[in-house]
Amino acid sequence: MLDDRFSSGSGEWLGPNGPDNDVVISTRIRLARNIRGHKMPWRSNQCERQEVEAKLKSGIADSQIIPEGAYWSIDDLSETERRLLVERHLISPELAKGRGSRGVIFAPTENLSIMTNEEDHLRIQGIHRGLQLEETWRVTNQIDSVLESRLPFAVSSRWGYLTACPTNVGTGLRVSVMLHLPVLVHTDQIKKVHTAASRVGLVVRGLYGEGTKASGDFYQISNQVTLGRDEVQILRDVRTMVLKIIEWERGLRKLVMQQDRVTMEDRAWRALGTLQYARKMNSEETMQHLSSVRLGINLEILHDLGQERINDLFLYTQPAHLQVLRGAPSDPEERDISRARLIREWLA
Amino acid sequence: MNLCQICGEEEATIKTIDIVNNVKSERHICEACYNKQGLSQPFSVPNISDFVKLTPTSAQIDLQGLGELVKGLTNPKPEPTVPNIVCENCGNSLEEFHKRGVVGCPADYDLFCEEIEALVSRLHGATEHVGKVPREIEAERARQHRAKQLCADLECAINEERYEEAAGLRDRIAALTHDSDSPLHETSRRDRDEHAG
Ligand SMILES: [Zn+2]
Ligand SMILES: [Zn+2]
Numbered sequence: 001m002l003d004d005r006f007s008s009g010s011g012e013w014l015g016p017n018g019p020d021n022d023v024v025i026s027t028r029i030r031l032a033r034n035i036r037g038h039k040m041p042w043r044s045n046q047c048e049r050q051e052v053e054a055k056l057k058s059g060i061a062d063s064q065i066i067p068e069g070a071y072w073s074i075d076d077l078s079e080t081e082r083r084l085l086v087e088r089h090l091i092s093p094e095l096a097k098g099r100g101s102r103g104v105i106f107a108p109t110e111n112l113s114i115m116t117n118e119e120d121h122l123r124i125q126g127i128h129r130g131l132q133l134e135e136t137w138r139v140t141n142q143i144d145s146v147l148e149s150r151l152p153f154a155v156s157s158r159w160g161y162l163t164a165c166p167t168n169v170g171t172g173l174r175v176s177v178m179l180h181l182p183v184l185v186h187t188d189q190i191k192k193v194h195t196a197a198s199r200v201g202l203v204v205r206g207l208y209g210e211g212t213k214a215s216g217d218f219y220q221i222s223n224q225v226t227l228g229r230d231e232v233q234i235l236r237d238v239r240t241m242v243l244k245i246i247e248w249e250r251g252l253r254k255l256v257m258q259q260d261r262v263t264m265e266d267r268a269w270r271a272l273g274t275l276q277y278a279r280k281m282n283s284e285e286t287m288q289h290l291s292s293v294r295l296g297i298n299l300e301i302l303h304d305l306g307q308e309r310i311n312d313l314f315l316y317t318q319p320a321h322l323q324v325l326r327g328a329p330s331d332p333e334e335r336d337i338s339r340a341r342l343i344r345e346w347l348a
Numbered sequence: 349m350n351l352c353q354i355c356g357e358e359e360a361t362i363k364t365i366d367i368v369n370n371v372k373s374e375r376h377i378c379e380a381c382y383n384k385q386g387l388s389q390p391f392s393v394p395n396i397s398d399f400v401k402l403t404p405t406s407a408q409i410d411l412q413g414l415g416e417l418v419k420g421l422t423n424p425k426p427e428p429t430v431p432n433i434v435c436e437n438c439g440n441s442l443e444e445f446h447k448r449g450v451v452g453c454p455a456d457y458d459l460f461c462e463e464i465e466a467l468v469s470r471l472h473g474a475t476e477h478v479g480k481v482p483r484e485i486e487a488e489r490a491r492q493h494r495a496k497q498l499c500a501d502l503e504c505a506i507n508e509e510r511y512e513e514a515a516g517l518r519d520r521i522a523a524l525t526h527d528s529d530s531p532l533h534e535t536s537r538r539d540r541d542e543h544a545g
Contacts, residue, residue: 034454039438043452119450141480148482154454155485159464160477162454166468169457170477194356201473204356228474 002072002081007325010315011088011110011127016307018130022298023246025178025218027132028089029140032163032172033122036152040164041102041117049101049117056116059150065143066107066114073103083320089127094118112139119164120172122147131177131242133235141231160227170227175238178207179245182217182295183252193219193245201225202241207287216287216314217295221245257299268296272305276347280333281340286317305347313346352378435459495524 013026034040038052057071074082074095082096091104095118106113115123124147126140147153154162160170168174184190197204207218221242223234256264271292275281281289294310296302315321317339323330326338350360358378433442440452445460449467457464469475481489498521505514 036454039453040451042448042450043438043440144480145483153482155481156454156457156477157481157485157489158476159457159468160479160481162451162457164450166449166451166464167471169468170472170474171479173479191351191356194351194353198354198356203353225472225474227468227472227477230479232479 002077002084006084006088006321010312011090013089013111013127013129014311014315015129016311018128018132020131020246021129021307023179023181023249024131024242025180026127026129027136028125028127028176028178029133029136030123030125030174030176031140031144032120032161032168032174033124033144033147033151034154034162034164035121036154038121041098041119041121042164044117046100052121053101053103053116055151056122059147060105060114063146063150065146066105066112068108069105071103071105073101074098075100080320080323084324087315087318087320091115092118092123112143114143120168122151131246133175133177133239137175137231137235167224168226171229171231171234173226173231173234174222175234176220176222177238177242179219179221179242179249180217180291180294181219181245181249182291183256184245184249185217187252187256189248189252190219192248193221196244197221197241200237200241202238215284216291218287218291253295253299264295264299265301267292268299268301272296272302272347275343277344278340280336281317281343282332282336283318283339286339286343287314290314290317309346313343316346317343350376352376352381354378354381433459491524495521498524 018024018026035052035055038044039048041049041052044052060066060071072085077085082091085091085104086093086096088110090106090110090113092115095102095104095115098117102115102117104113104115111127113125113127115125124140124143126136126143128136128139156162161172163169163172181190181193184193194204201224202221203224205220205222207215207220221238223238225234229237271289275286275289275293290310290313293302293305294307297305297307297310316325319335322335322339322342326342329335329338352358352360353375354377358380360376360378362377362379362382434440435452435456437455438452440456442460442463445451445456445463451457451460451464465475498517502514502517502521505511505517
């Protein structure tokens with residue numbers, strides 16, 4: 001059982017006042033590593049995975065990198081708890097699906113998590129609020145350097161860090177920046193983002209990965225290339241692109257406010273009204289309205305509404321969080337009713 | 349309208365399914381991008397293993413002849429015709445690698461070197477790592493680099509008949525090469541140099 005810390009508040013990375021927070025939600029960096037001389041998790045039997053897990057656990061414990069964190073074995077978590085950790089970006093959907101000798105250790109701030117026996121033996125992840133590429137890389141890189149002195153990573157001088165999937169080989173580095181782009185979507189210019197990103201080898205995805213339509217105007221931009229470019233270059237590529245997108249989104253926000261202020265006002269107030277009074281609300285609709293309210297706050301249309309409360313609502317209206325908080329039944333309609341009630345209460 | 353997830357410009361009319369490590373992921377792409385990937389049969393279900401097969405190495409072409417290659421390009425599910433290689437360490441085979449697109453253990457990168465090279469050059473546009481490596485490997489890299497430099501100096505010295513200098517260079521190269529089985533040795537010596545300098 002996870003502790004009841006999860007029934008209130010969110011990870012530090014979802015907090016307010018991050019750099020460029022009007023457009024950037026969070027910066028995430030993950031490193032994929034494997035242990036020399038062992039089979040990849042998919043190729044290993046339970047016994048072999050257990051051996052690797054034990055090595056990793058003692059390596060992590062000895063290095064004191066997350067002294068306040070407890071190790072959670074996937075097998076010890078309920079279905080809801082696993083989904084809860086996915087919703088908080090502490091584990092991947094892939095790890096949540098696995099069984100036997102895999103798990104996660106994360107810092108109480110939730111800025112750092114380390115997964116064992118996911119696709120690779122080790123996945124180190126740092127996540128910070130707003131645009132913080134350098135800081136997030138510094139922390140994640142430091143953890144990696146500490147671990148490398150205790151765990152013999154599989155590396156070759158030609159291929160770099162050897163990963164289960166060749167899509168990650170080399171640096172094993174994935175940089176993902178989560179962006180809120182309501183006005184680029186509103187003005188039908190989001191394809192400009194796709195085009196520009198793919199030209200420099202970056203990929204744009206929705207909040208939950210591969211879907212075509214991003215939920216609530218949220219997009220993740222991340223690098224695809226991990227071989228032949230070093231970490232500094234990869235970070236610089238992502239940074240350059242993200243700064244450009246921020247500039248477009250801000251420029252359009254300003255323009256729309258000059259030319260069509262009332263439409264923006266209507267959108268924000270209408271969304272807030274719906275959230276405050278609706279009796280039934282599904283996830284997708286919730287995301288859409290929360291997105292409009294978030295924009296309304298950033299455009300200074302809506303006052304006296306904390307960004308923090310809205311951010312928390314993004315998290316706590318998701319299925320597993322709703323269930324932990326309200327014991328909501330798995331029946332979708334009942335859940336929609338419970339979700340609407342939670343939102344009403346939080347916004348009252 | 350759903351936009352193509354590759355170019356983001358055209359309407360996505362084709363759904364492709366990748367199965368990597370038992371995990372299925374869908375992509376919606378346009379016809380132009382689909383064709384650009386060399387996946388010429390619409391509505392087939394290409395996966396990463398077809399990607400590998402579509403970029404056979406020269407060795408495979410020699411083995412199979414051109415007819416086989418063409419068959420491989422048009423048949424969405426070609427039979428494996430390459431002799432199957434099996435990893436002694438993990439039991440993963442080349443066939444399995446083609447099917448899943450993932451390696452069974454780190455040693456597979458050397459074993460399936462040619463296939464990996466073809467795949468990563470398509471995925472990353474590069475076949476050589478630059479960037480961070482563990483300190484131990486970094487020291488090894490630095491030593492190799494140093495030895496290479498000294499070899500060039502040695503050649504120069506011999507050409508210019510500076511034999512005394514050449515002998516000294518030869519000893520230093522020998523010392524570097526001798527150390528190479530003990531990375532820790534090198535580190536401590538470098539530390540000494542730093543203290544001395
Ligand atoms: Zn396209
Ligand atoms: Zn192997």
